[in-house]
Amino acid sequence: MSLLKPTPKVCSWTREFDNPGSLATYVANGGYQALRRVVTEKVPGDAIIAELKTSALRGRGGAGFPTGLKWSFMPRAFAGDKYIVCNSDEGEPGTFKDRDILRYNPHQLIEGMAIAGYVLGARVGYNYIHGEIWDCYEIFEAALKEAREAGYLGDNLFGTDFCFQLHAHHGYGAYICGEETALLESIEGKKGQPRFKPPFPASFGLYGKPTTINNTETLASVPWIVQHGGQAFLELGKPNNGGAKLFSVSGHVNRPGNYEVPLGTPFAELLAMAGGVRNGRKLKAVIPGGSSAPVLPGSIMMDCTMDFDSIAKAGSMLGSGAVIVMDETVCMVRALERLSYFYFEESCGQCTPCREGTGWMYRIIHRIEHGQGRAEDLDLLNSVAGGIGGHTICALGDAAAMPVQSFLKHFGDEFAYHVEHKRCMV
């Protein structure tokens, strides 16, 4: 497989080669041809945005926002500085796909960002890389060096007047910096705290300039779409859910790892690719889109296909595509305690409901898990989660509340058992 032919592997095709992340591998298989064509033939930006809209490419970072639409918000005619920022701050528990793109296919991301820079009129881009995947930061820096030396980044690319500088920037591992405006604050050297919106980054972003922020996988999909057309990408997946997507399958499966499959693939198929539930045990529950997505019982999941619309219909989110599989041995109270601790620990503390509420929820769940739950605790938990959700500056509050609400909804009896018997059901 390669970028030259339309394949069902959009971002992970280099894995078949010996030196998957090298410039040589990438270029030999059609890499940077999309960028070269767009820049030298002066393809109008509108045409590329139209292709993106056709492709039904939706943001791969979690929210699933249509990429073509997002790019069209950018005031491309604005004469001053504009920025393109890649969000590689992959910190959500369960998610480990972007780091593989940085590791095994960094040049496709670089090409995608350069095309974005060309379309959006940004001369400078930043790739913000999570602080806990240092090796990926180093690999990406090395790829940047290769690309600069080969003339794919820098001034007057391919002899035209198009200039694009790309910089890697690593954070220090705060989950909140994956929130796009906190990420911008962090690049600016400030404490990573979300800004309130509006204004949105498209009008007031990095250093107060118009900025477009996309996920790593989203930007890496762009060269594929430019190469083969939006229609081909759309046809990979299903209507309104174009293309293939990386799913990070983790938990109680025999072969955890990243699997790139077309959107719309049945969950059962994905589970089989990952070797099925470990030791032949029964599937109990799945968190289909990273730790902040509501949990779904296994029975519901087995009827779902892996795309934005199907999972949303089932009551959860496809999110970043992190599929956390839990078998019958899992204590759901213990699992939620762990998740709640994460959000308690990662709340930035800026706004009241999340700062005060995440710790409160964790303490209640911790109490239940340790046999000190009270009869009123389940209602209290639901109420506290309801007090956080929808009341905060950014989505971290919602992300903390949703697991709590969904665990109680689907596995409330386990919590009640814990409260009553001071011990675990499983």
Place this chain on the structure above:
Amino acid sequence: MATLNIEIDGKALQVESGKTIMDAANAAGITIPHFCYHKKLSIAANCRMCLVQVEKAPKPLPACATPVTDGMKVYTRSEYAIKAQKAVMEFLLINHPLDCPICDQGGECTLQDLAVGYGASSSRYQEVKRVVRDKNLGPLIATDMTRCIHCSRCVRFGQEIAGIMELGMAGRGEHTEVMSFLESQVASELSGNVIDLCPVGALTSKPFRYSARSWELSRRPSISPHDSLGSNLEVHVKDNKVMRVVPRENEDVNECWLADRDRFSYQGLNTPERLTQPMLKHDGQWVETTWQEALEFVAGKLKSLPADRIGALSTPYRPAEELYLLQKLMRGMGSGNVDHRLRQSDFSLDDHAQGGFWLGMPVTYMSRLNRMLVVGSNLRKDHPLMAHRIRESVRWYGELNLINAADDEFLGKVHAKRIVAPSQLAAALAGVCLALAELKNQPVPAIAAPYLAAGSVADDTAKKMAASISSGETRAVFLGNMAQHHPSYAQIHALAQEVAKLAGASFGVLGEAANSVGAVVVGAVPHRGALGQAAIKGLNARQMLAQPLSAYLLLGVEAELDTHDPVTAMASINAADFVVVMSPYKGKSLDYADVLLPIAPWTETSGTFINTEGRVQSFAAVVKPLGETRPAWKVLRVLGNLLGLSGFEHNDSQEVLREALGDTPTGNVQGFLSNEVSGVAAIPPQAIDGLERVAEVPIYQTDAVVRRAPALQMTRDAALPVARMHGSLIEKLGLAENGRVSVRQTASALTLKVERDDLLPETCVRVPAGHPLTAGLGPMFGPITAEPA
């Protein structure tokens, strides 16, 4: 601006586009609960208390941060909105201590008030509450950080108003804490405002701590007696004692802010050093006496002396009525020896000035200037809130240019600056004048001509300043305290006037003290009477103190600290036969006075201050006079009667004011104010061979009340004076950094600590004036020697 039609709680409103729901609600008198929102600060939207229901919005929106859109329907008190607000209140309260009974904020606490409306009567939170270690922020601000609700108002105040981020939010999640960097103290001269801003009891007033409950206090309006802004105050009184001072909002003057000097100086009112009984010196011994006896003694003594051998001096911190009666008394006796310009040294403008010097514009204009040139001013310390307004101008892309003898941190962007020795100040200004003439293709003004003749040409900095202040839409040139105290003030003033004219800028003098303008307006100057009327002329402050007179009448003056040259001043006063001191304090006057008359500080008398923009602000007494203290205007009235003078029959201070300023004081004052001078001959200042002194009056040494305010005296701004000099000078003189140096002017030598300050000109030694430690040194300007101690 387009007008949008919106609806809040069923009330149809018309709102300008760009406004938020909070703005619209405030304008319509609809209260939306909030903590982090403050009209003068940036929007943080972090407390979430102002969540409201907006039709078609998928979730409640913060009113403070949501712009209105046409047709928007907002519900602030719907079940949906109240549910969100109550949820936020519950979160705010779970970790907030229940210590209202011992909290100074109790009774005036936003959290307490809103908890009544939105809180539950018992908590559902059963876990251990958070405890946060208190921080030591210095002598002015007390902390109880466990009470903090993280609204970030104090942090934003530092960044946006005070100009320096002394407080920040460290930590994350529920471990977030407001703290200063590495335990340092909050030292901004505006720091006390965070006490007002804090919606809970986390930051409270340290001097006021545990001394009264807010509901026990009577709130009485007053005017600040310190800098020339005339900040509006609310004085809080309990049992006839001033307990604290807070700002009284006046958008045209101090907005909702107060400088620390205005806020904490009240402590100086309640000191044991207060003079509470008239006193006479008998055979070198002080004896208490009655007013009758004291005033008869003073009147008898004054009558026995030739009027032109009597000198009357007042500080510019006294109310206008007192200053008016003082000059009326002197002129009634037949002498024009009256002045209030104690720190001025060049009085030659008295022959050239058309009116009284003033700011040249309303104070509010200072917030929206595009181009500024400030000459000889330590802006932040001399005029804390006017400096804030200039910072605001700079934040709105205004360009500030500075010419000064010391490079004090302005806490804002400075476009161009020139730091020169005081003797070079006029030349530096002349450089800008020459550059402007060249730029505008105008002839060189006569006042700047000698500099051109002496081979002086405009250098790049002068050209940069000239280009700056002649561009932009609103321009101003200001003279600061240091310029006014300068031995070549007339030259500097005349040059600045030409610079302003060439640049098409407005020209202003930043008044030194609360009543600097008022004193000139009511005629407490030797060259003219009230509102510039012709009057008996006499000696100015420098002349009165240069040679001993027979008698001195001192109104609020602490001569060893308040004068330009305390050594000469004290020599003359000590040599006088008869010295009457009218003051609220005993102080050093116990050594040199013959009669001590206890007069009321501003809180114990009615009176009027006229601020630097000519705003006439009268105030009433807020407490009864202490002991036998009397308002000075009454004392002067009785003295006038005892001296047999006519026209001393006033029944109240307003009658005095009417006599001085007529029935329309504001209009009459405005009509008299002018910075125009004409006919000043060009006399470039003499170069000083060797070292020269740079002196500023420290912010908390400006007047008698501040000097006695203990908390202010513990701040960094009140640190002991040191001798600052450039590193190369320290080396050249064979001194050691942080070692000792012996400095000498006209009188005795003084040993001070050496501190290195490479921002000073290399020929200058900076030693503060107005401080007891440096009072024996000599004049504020001129030659100084320094050698290893």
